Amino acid sequence: MFVAQSQNTNLFSQNLKMSNVEYENWRKFIYEVSGIYFQDGKKYLLESRLQRRVKFLKFDSFEKYYNFIKFNPRGRSELKYLLDAITINETFFFRNQPQLDALASKILPEMIKEKRKSGQRRIKIWSAASSSGEEAYSVAMMIHELIKPSNRDFTFEIVGTDINSQVIETARRGIYRDYAVRNTPKYFLKKYFKQTPAGYELDPVIKQYATFKLLNLYDNAAMRMMRGFDVIFCANVLIYFDTQSKMRVVNHLYNALNRGGYLFVGYSETLHGISKAFKIVSFSKTVGYKKE
Ligand SMILES: C[S@@+](CC[C@H](N)C(=O)[O-])C[C@H]1O[C@@H](n2cnc3c(N)ncnc32)[C@H](O)[C@@H]1O
Numbered sequence: 001m002f003v004a005q006s007q008n009t010n011l012f013s014q015n016l017k018m019s020n021v022e023y024e025n026w027r028k029f030i031y032e033v034s035g036i037y038f039q040d041g042k043k044y045l046l047e048s049r050l051q052r053r054v055k056f057l058k059f060d061s062f063e064k065y066y067n068f069i070k071f072n073p074r075g076r077s078e079l080k081y082l083l084d085a086i087t088i089n090e091t092f093f094f095r096n097q098p099q100l101d102a103l104a105s106k107i108l109p110e111m112i113k114e115k116r117k118s119g120q121r122r123i124k125i126w127s128a129a130s131s132s133g134e135e136a137y138s139v140a141m142m143i144h145e146l147i148k149p150s151n152r153d154f155t156f157e158i159v160g161t162d163i164n165s166q167v168i169e170t171a172r173r174g175i176y177r178d179y180a181v182r183n184t185p186k187y188f189l190k191k192y193f194k195q196t197p198a199g200y201e202l203d204p205v206i207k208q209y210a211t212f213k214l215l216n217l218y219d220n221a222a223m224r225m226m227r228g229f230d231v232i233f234c235a236n237v238l239i240y241f242d243t244q245s246k247m248r249v250v251n252h253l254y255n256a257l258n259r260g261g262y263l264f265v266g267y268s269e270t271l272h273g274i275s276k277a278f279k280i281v282s283f284s285k286t287v288g289y290k291k292e
Contacts, residue, residue: 093184
């Protein structure tokens with residue numbers, strides 16, 4: 001009895017190893033459900049990300065966890081935890097100031113002028129792959145500060161979506177650590193955040209602009225429901241996809257945009273070789289992809 005127990009303890013205290021065959025199965029499955037592509041040589045990364053969950057469920061191999069999630073009907077609800085474990089959610093407020101400046105100084109003023117002519121009074125913005133909401137709320141602060149005062153009759157609706165359920169919860173809560181606000185201009189930090197024992201709490205005035213929901217950019221049916229956006233930010237997520245999935249996702253984003261709408265991607269990302277459907281528009285220190 002004693003021997004069996006100590007063996008068991010050993011099993012769960014040491015790191016599990018993934019065979020090459022297991023890695024192939026896992027990355028194929030993850031790719032199919034999310035578009036996220038684990039490249040050759042990233043087995044160690046997947047191993048370390050799944051480790052805690054596999055042990056928590058008391059499986060003694062990655063293969064058993066794979067079989068559970070893929071073939072066992074009870075494993076279906078496990079997908080959410082798998083996706084939470086494998087996604088990288090790095091983000092912070094005011095991560096891409098040139099894009100925010102382009103939005104507030106050029107794009108929105110022009111759009112508002114056009115919309116007024118046709119009697120419209122609503123602007124819809126989507127932070128696709130929003131992580132914990134910093135991008136969506138940075139947009140909200142810019143709008144509240146620079147656009148809303150002279151356009152009180154307009155409604156600004158910001159939707160943040162992500163595949164990771166934990167970050168969506170954090171976004172809804174709106175309380176952040178030092179790391180998240182480190183790049184926030186002092187003016188905004190002072191005006192829109194309250195320092196509490198739990199962290200930097202965002203002002204409800206800003207929170208009310210944004211809603212957050214779970215959405216997989218690789219889910220065709222869910223993506224077809226996303227329509228009528230004027231601006232989409234889809235930053236620092238395409239890097240995790242291969243060319244095929246990038247094309248698929250960008251095509252959905254194109255369909256989700258209104259004519260005249262803009263798509264922004266991350267600093268290190270481009271639509272070169274992915275889509276020719278957009279017109280590239282230059283702004284100060286950034287480019288936007290316009291749907292004409
Ligand atoms: C590095 S963060 C980027 C956050 C933010 N857009 C930014 O630029 O700061 C990437 C986010 O993409 C999300 N993600 C990855 N694959 C996704 C998918 N298939 N559908 C939706 N979100 C996804 C991750 O959960 C993660 O929160």
